[in-house]
Amino acid sequence: MAKKKKEPIWIARELSKCSGCRKCEIACSLFHEKSIWPEASRIRIFMLVPGADFPHFCAQCEDYPCVQSCPVKALSISKETGAVLVDNEACIACGKCIDACPGRVPHMHPKEKRILICDLCNGDPQCVKVCQEGGWNVLKKVSRGDRPYKLYARTPEETTRALALKMYGEKAEEFL
Amino acid sequence: MILGYAGKFLEVNLSTGKIKETVFDDDVLKDYVGGRGLAAKILWDRLGSKWENIDPLGPENILLFLTGPLTGYFPGGRICVSGKSPQSNGVVGSTVAGEFGVELRCAGYDGIIVSGEAKKPVYLFIKDSDVVLRNAEHVWGKDAKQTVKILTKECRELLKKRFPLYGEWKEPALLYIGQAGENKVRTAVVAAKWTHAAGYGGYGAVMGSKKLKAIAVKGTGPLPPVADKEKIKRLIQIVNDNAYDNELWRRWGTGGGGYEFGAKTSSEPVRNWQDEWHDEKGYGVDQFENKLWIKQSWSDFGCPTCCMKIAMVKNGKFKGAITDNPDYEMQAYLGTNLGIFVPEKNVYLSTLADDLGLCGIQTGNVMGFAAELFQRGILKRDDLDGIELKWGNAEAFANLIKKIAFREGVGDLLAEGIYRAALKIGKMKNLDALQYAVQSKGIGIGAHGIRSGKDFPEIISYVCGVQGGDHTSLTGLPLNSGASELMEIFNDSGVFCNFNSFGLPRDLKFNLYTAVTGLRLTRNQWCSNGALKILQLQRAELLLGGPDLKWTPKIHDVNPPRFYEPLPSGPYHGKRADKSDVEDYKKRYYKAAGWDKNGIPKTEILRKLGLDDVDKALEKLR
Numbered sequence: 001m002a003k004k005k006k007e008p009i010w011i012a013r014e015l016s017k018c019s020g021c022r023k024c025e026i027a028c029s030l031f032h033e034k035s036i037w038p039e040a041s042r043i044r045i046f047m048l049v050p051g052a053d054f055p056h057f058c059a060q061c062e063d064y065p066c067v068q069s070c071p072v073k074a075l076s077i078s079k080e081t082g083a084v085l086v087d088n089e090a091c092i093a094c095g096k097c098i099d100a101c102p103g104r105v106p107h108m109h110p111k112e113k114r115i116l117i118c119d120l121c122n123g124d125p126q127c128v129k130v131c132q133e134g135g136w137n138v139l140k141k142v143s144r145g146d147r148p149y150k151l152y153a154r155t156p157e158e159t160t161r162a163l164a165l166k167m168y169g170e171k172a173e174e175f176l
Numbered sequence: 177m178i179l180g181y182a183g184k185f186l187e188v189n190l191s192t193g194k195i196k197e198t199v200f201d202d203d204v205l206k207d208y209v210g211g212r213g214l215a216a217k218i219l220w221d222r223l224g225s226k227w228e229n230i231d232p233l234g235p236e237n238i239l240l241f242l243t244g245p246l247t248g249y250f251p252g253g254r255i256c257v258s259g260k261s262p263q264s265n266g267v268v269g270s271t272v273a274g275e276f277g278v279e280l281r282c283a284g285y286d287g288i289i290v291s292g293e294a295k296k297p298v299y300l301f302i303k304d305s306d307v308v309l310r311n312a313e314h315v316w317g318k319d320a321k322q323t324v325k326i327l328t329k330e331c332r333e334l335l336k337k338r339f340p341l342y343g344e345w346k347e348p349a350l351l352y353i354g355q356a357g358e359n360k361v362r363t364a365v366v367a368a369k370w371t372h373a374a375g376y377g378g379y380g381a382v383m384g385s386k387k388l389k390a391i392a393v394k395g396t397g398p399l400p401p402v403a404d405k406e407k408i409k410r411l412i413q414i415v416n417d418n419a420y421d422n423e424l425w426r427r428w429g430t431g432g433g434g435y436e437f438g439a440k441t442s443s444e445p446v447r448n449w450q451d452e453w454h455d456e457k458g459y460g461v462d463q464f465e466n467k468l469w470i471k472q473s474w475s476d477f478g479c480p481t482c483c484m485k486i487a488m489v490k491n492g493k494f495k496g497a498i499t500d501n502p503d504y505e506m507q508a509y510l511g512t513n514l515g516i517f518v519p520e521k522n523v524y525l526s527t528l529a530d531d532l533g534l535c536g537i538q539t540g541n542v543m544g545f546a547a548e549l550f551q552r553g554i555l556k557r558d559d560l561d562g563i564e565l566k567w568g569n570a571e572a573f574a575n576l577i578k579k580i581a582f583r584e585g586v587g588d589l590l591a592e593g594i595y596r597a598a599l600k601i602g603k604m605k606n607l608d609a610l611q612y613a614v615q616s617k618g619i620g621i622g623a624h625g626i627r628s629g630k631d632f633p634e635i636i637s638y639v640c641g642v643q644g645g646d647h648t649s650l651t652g653l654p655l656n657s658g659a660s661e662l663m664e665i666f667n668d669s670g671v672f673c674n675f676n677s678f679g680l681p682r683d684l685k686f687n688l689y690t691a692v693t694g695l696r697l698t699r700n701q702w703c704s705n706g707a708l709k710i711l712q713l714q715r716a717e718l719l720l721g722g723p724d725l726k727w728t729p730k731i732h733d734v735n736p737p738r739f740y741e742p743l744p745s746g747p748y749h750g751k752r753a754d755k756s757d758v759e760d761y762k763k764r765y766y767k768a769a770g771w772d773k774n775g776i777p778k779t780e781i782l783r784k785l786g787l788d789d790v791d792k793a794l795e796k797l798r
Contacts, residue, residue, distance in 0.1 A: 019473035019482045022275070023416075026478055029398070030409070036248060037398035038275075039282065044346055048328060050370040051471055051486045051498075056344070095341035107343030110396035115343075134420060134480055136473065156344050167470050168488065171496050175325055 006123045008082035008144035010060060013152060016163055018138045020045055020053030024127035031126045039110045042118040043127045046156045049175045052163040055127070055138065058084060058105050058118035059152035066117070069100030075117070082144045083120035091115055103153035178202050179403045180245035180692035181210075182286045186307060188300060190386050191235060191292030195307050198289070206695060207706045210244030210286060212269020213669035215258035216713040218289065219267055223260065224793060228722030232262035232378075233360050233385040235293035241351065241391065242287035244671030245692050247277040248399045249408055250685065251415045252673030253477030255280070255351070257366045257374040259382050263538070263593050264618045265725050266718030268377030268643045269668040273476040273484075274368040276349040277671060282395025294387040297358075301331060301348075302393040303338075312389035319531040320354045320370055323390060327352070331392045345394070352390035353380045354533020356581040360384050362593035363538035363580070367530070371484075371500040372476070375535035376619060376646045378593065403694030411688045412478075418680050419480035425678070426473070429483030432461040433504030434522070437624070438512060442748040443631035445513040445623050447551075447567055448544035449614045449738045452625045453746025456517040464501065464519050474500065481676055487523045494524035494570075502526040502536075505647075508623035509540025514547060515567025528574055532581035541620030542594045543576055546586075548612050554605055561585040594620045595725070614736045615645050617718060617727055622647020626739055628748035634659060635753050636761045639733050640769075642714035648674070653761075655703055655768050658682060662707035669710065709785050711769065712777045716790045719776065719797055729775025733762060772798070 022038065022045045029037035038044070043057035060082050067075040067084060074090035075097060077083070093113040097106050106117045118125075131139040154162075164172035177183050184197045200214070208217040222238060223230050230236050239259040247253055255277035261268045280288070283304045290300075297316040298309045315323050328347045335345040349368070356364035357380030364380030365373035383389075402408055419426065438444040438454040446454050464487060465472075473482035489497045502510070502522055510525040511517065529536045543565075549555040550565040557564060561579065563572050563586075579587025590597050595610075595618040602609035614621050616638040624631045624647050626638070637650035641661055649668070652659035663682075667674040670689060677685060686697050721727055739753045766773065770781030776798050782791035 017473075019471075019475040019479075021473075021475040021479050021482060022477050023480070033398065034405075035398040035401070037282070038278065039346070039396040040398065046344075046346055047369075048332075048347055050324065051474065053474075093341065095343070098341075098343045104344045108341065134416070135426075156346075167486070168498065169490070171488075171498070175321060 006080040008080070009120060009123060010082070010142050010144045010149055011120070011125055011128055012140045012142045013055065014138050015054040015159065016166055017136055018045070018054045019136055020047055021134065021136070023130040023134060024055055024139065027126040027130045031121060040116065042116050044107070046160065048156060048160040049164045049172070051167055052160050054159055054163055056103070056105060056156055056159070059103065059149050060084065060144070061102070061150035061153055062148070063150070065100040065102070066097035066106060069096045071096060078119070081120045081123045084117045085119055086115055086117055088114045101153060102150065104155050105153060178205055178245070179694045180249070180400055181205060182281050182284050182400045184285060186285050186288045186302070188288060188290045188309070189292045190290060190294040190298065190309070190388060193309055195309070207709055209669035209706060211242045211256035211271065211669045211671035212258065212665060213706065213710040214242055214287070215240045215256065215269055216267050216710050216717065219258070219260060220713050220717065220790070224789065227717060227720045227793070230260050231723055232260045232265060233381060235386070237382055237385070239290040239379065239382050239386060239388070240287060241280070241290070242671065243277040243281055244669055246670035246672045246685070246688060248281055248477065249402070249412070249692050250670065250672035250676070250688055251412060252479040252481070252676045253278045254671050254673050256668055256671050257379045258377065259379055260717075261377040261379070262362045262381050263378040264644050264718060265721035266617070266642065267714050268619075268646065270366070270374035270377040270379055271668055271671065272351070272366060272368050272374035273372050273673060274349060275477045276351050276368055276393060278399065278477045279349040279393045279395045281399055282397045283393055284395065284397060288391065290386060290388060293385065297387045297389050299327065299390040299392065300388065301334070302391070303335065304396055315389050316358060317355060320352065320367055320533055321531060323352045323354070324350060324370060327390055327392055331394070335394065348392040348394035350390055350392050353383045354531060354581070356533040357381055357384035358389070359581065359583045359591070361534065361580060361583065361591040362596070363535045363542065363591065364533050365535045367533055371530050373535060375537055376643060376648070378535070378538070380533055402692045404691040407691040408688065411684060411691060414684065415676055415680060416480040419676055422679065425483070426481050428461045429485055429501055430504035431464055431485060431501035431507065434464070434507030434511060435460040437504065437508070437631065441630040442628035442743060442746045443625035444508050445544065445614070445625065447515050448513060448548040448612065449625065450548065451744055451746070452627060453743065453748065454512060454517065459507070459511070459517045459519065468519055468523055476673070479673065479676060483675055489520050489523050492520060494520045497524040497527040499523055499526040499530050505623050506536045509537045509544070513540050513544040513623070514573050516570055517568070518570070521570035524570060525573060525577065528577050532577065534577065534581055537622060538593060538620045539577060539580060541614060542590050542597055543573055545594055545598065545613055546576070546590060549601065549609065554607065554609070555601070559586060593618060611737045614738050616641070616736065617644030617732060618725060619644035619646055621645035621736065626735070627743050627752050629751065630748065634761070635735070635758050636765055639735055639758060639762055640765050642711060642718055651765070653765055653768055656700055660703070662703050662711065665707045665710050666702060705785070708770070708781070709787060712782060712785060712787055712790060715771070715777055716794055720793065733775050774798070
C-alpha cells in the first residue's frame with residue numbers, strides 16, 4: 001500500500017467545552033513516555049480556577065518564535081506536519097523557547113534536561129483521538145492553512161481569565 | 177516491593193513538625209491493599225490498644241490520606257481520607273474525587289499519615305520528595321473558594337521561584353477544609369476543587385482539630401510501574417467504552433435523581449423522611465440543566481463519565497451561587513429533605529455548604545431533623561435563635577448552615593451531628609429525640625430509603641454496615657455478591673471511582689488489580705481473606721468506639737424508627753420495613769460475616785484470619 005502523503009495539520013480547540021478529564025494527558029504520555037505521566041505530557045490541563053479547566057499546548061504559530069529563539073538549533077519545523085520538533089540530544093534545557101513563546105507553552109521534561117513541545121504525533125495526534133472518542137470534541141484535527149493560529153498561544157493566566165469570565169461572569173473576578 | 181505502588185508513605189507529626197518516610201511490608205499491602213483497608217489496619221496497629229480512649233478530635237488521633245494501587249489506573253481518580261471518625265467513633269474510608277491521589281502517587285507517595293496537632297494553622301506542601309509545613313494563618317478563616325485561590329497562587333509562585341526554567345507550573349492538587357472544619361464541626365468535610373468532598377466520617381473536623389488547613393501536592397514523576405501495561409490499556413478502554421455507551425448517565429450524572437428517586441422509586445428523603453415520594457416536576461433534571469448548568473461535563477482524572485456538572489444561578493435572589501450539579505445527594509438533603517423543590521434554592525444551599533466546608537448530607541440530615549422538631553413544636557423559635565425553621569424556607573436554612581459552620585448559638589448544638597444533637601435535645605426537652613433522627617451509628621443515612629423496596633439499599637444495609645448510614649458502603653448477602661459491603665471495601669481500598677464500574681463485568685476491577693500489581697486476585701479470594709479482615713477490623717473499631725459514644729449491636733444494629741412507619745403517599749403508599757424480616761436477615765448476615773448472635777465477631781473467624789489481637793480486644797464485649 002502506498003504511503004499516504006502527510007499534510008500539515010492543526011488541532012482546532014474549543015476550550016470552554018473541556019471537562020478536565022485529562023484523558024489527553026494520559027494518551028500523550030502513554031504515547032511519548034510509555035507511562036501515565038501527566039507532568040510529562042505535551043498537552044497539559046490547567047485548572048487555576050475550578051471549572052475553567054483547559055488544555056494548554058503548542059499552537060504552531062505562523063512565525064514559530066520558539067524555533068527562532070533556540071540558541072543551539074535544537075528546534076525545527078516538520079515539513080510534513082507543521083509541528084515543532086525537538087532534537088533531544090541537542091537541547092540544552094535553557095528555557096529560551098519558553099520565553100519566546102507568547103503562551104509560555106513549552107515546559108521542561110520533569111526528569112530529563114530537555115524541553116517538551118507537542119509534535120502532533122507525526123500527524124496522528126493521540127489527544128484528539130481520546131477527546132473525540134469521549135464526545136467532548138474540544139480538540140479536532142484540521143488541515144493547516146493560512147490562519148491566525150498564534151492567537152491560541154496564550155498564557156495559562158490569560159486563558160483562565162477568559163474562560164472564567166465566560167463561565168462565571170463578573171463573579172469570576174473573585175476567583176482570579 | 178509490589179508493582180503499582182509508589183512504595184513509600186509520608187509521616188507528618190504536626191506536634192513536632194517532624195516529617196519522615198515510612199514503608200509497609202508487602203504482606204500488609206497484599207491483604208489491606210490501600211485506602212480504606214490500609215486505614216483500618218494502620219489505625220488498629222497504632223491506636224488499637226487504647227482505641228476507646230482516643231478522642232477523634234484530640235491530638236492522638238491519626239488522620240490518613242491514602243491512595244490505592246488502582247488510583248490513576250482505574251478511570252476516575254480518588255483519594256481516601258480516614259482516621260478515627262468523630263461521627264461513628266469507628267473508622268470510615270471516606271473518598272473524594274480529583275487529581276490529588278494521582279499527584280501524590282506521581283510525587284512518589286502512596287499516602288500521608290498525619291499525627292499530632294499543630295500549634296498554629298499550617299498547610300503541607302509536597303513537591304515530590306521535597307515536603308514542608310507552611311504557615312496557614314492567612315487562609316485560616318477563609319472559605320473554600322478563597323482558600324483554593326490563595327493557595328493555588330502561592331504554591332505556583334513557590335514552584336516558579338524554585339524552578340525558574342521549568343516553564344509554567346500546573347496547579348498542585350489541593351485538599352482543604354473550610355471554616356466548618358476549622359471549628360471542628362462534626363459534619364465538616366475534607367474538600368477538593370470547590371465542590372468535591374470526603375463527607376462521611378467527619379474528617380474535616382479532625383483536620384481542623386490538628387490545625388491543618390490544607391495539603392497541596394505536585395508530583396512530577398509517572399504513576400508507579402505496573403506488571404502488564406498492555407492489559408491495563410485494554411481494560412481502561414473497556415471501562416471507557418462502557419461509560420460512553422451510557423448516554424443519560426453521562427448527560428445527567430446523578431442530577432437526574434432529585435426528581436426520579438422521589439417520583440419513581442419513592443426512596444428520597446422528603447421533610448426529614450416523613451415521606452419519600454414527591455412528584456415535583458419543577459425539580460426535574462431538565463430544569464437544572466436548562467436553567468442552571470453552565471458546564472455540561474466536568475470530570476476528575478481519567479474519568480469517561482463526567483457525572484459532575486457546574487451550576488450557577490445567574491439572576492434573582494440567589495444570584496452568584498455556584499456549585500456542581502448539584503448531585504443527587506445534595507438535591508435530596510439540601511432540597512427535598514428540607515421541603516425545598518426549587519432548583520435555585522438547592523444550588524444556593526449547596527454552594528453555602530461547599531464554601532463553608534460542610535457535608536451536604538450530614539448537615540442536611542441534621543437540619544431536616546431540627547425542622548421536624550420545629551414542625552412538632554418541640555423546638556421553638558427561641559431554641560433556634562429566632563429562626564423560623566419552616567419547610568421550604570431556604571433563607572432560614574441558609575442562616576442555620578452558617579450558624580452550624582461557626583458553631584454559633586443553636587448551630588453549636590447541631591454542629592455535633594445528628595446523633596449527638598439528638599441526645600442533647602432529648603435531654604434538654606426530656607423526650608426521645610432519637611426517634612426523629614434518621615441515622616445509623618452516628619452517621620446520617622444516605623438519601624436512598626429502603627421502605628419502597630425499589631431503590632438499591634436492602635433492609636439491613638444501614639443496619640449492619642460498618643460505616644453506619646454511609647450509602648456508599650451498603651451491605652447485604654451473599655457476601656461475595658455486588659450487594660455486599662466487601663465489594664465497596666475493594667473500591668475504597670483500591671481507591672477509584674465506583675461510578676465508572678456500573679454495567680461492567682464484576683471481575684474487571686480484580687483483573688485490573690492483577691494487571692497493575694502482578695498479584696493474582698479473584699473476587700472469591702478477596703471475599704474470603706483481605707476484605708473479611710478489613711470488615712472485622714472496622715467492625716471491631718466501631719464496636720469499641722469511645723470515649724463519648726459506644727454502640728451495642730443489640731440496641732444499635734437497627735434501622736432508624738422512621739423506616740418502620742408506613743410511607744404516607746405515592747405509589748408505594750403504606751409500605752414500610754418489617755421488623756421481623758430485618759431481624760431474620762440480620763441473623764443470616766451475622767452468621768455469614770462470622771459474628772455471634774450479639775453481633776460481635778467470633779473468636780473462630782478472627783483467629784482464622786490471623787486477627788488474634790482483635791479477638792482479645794473484643795473479649796470484653798462478649
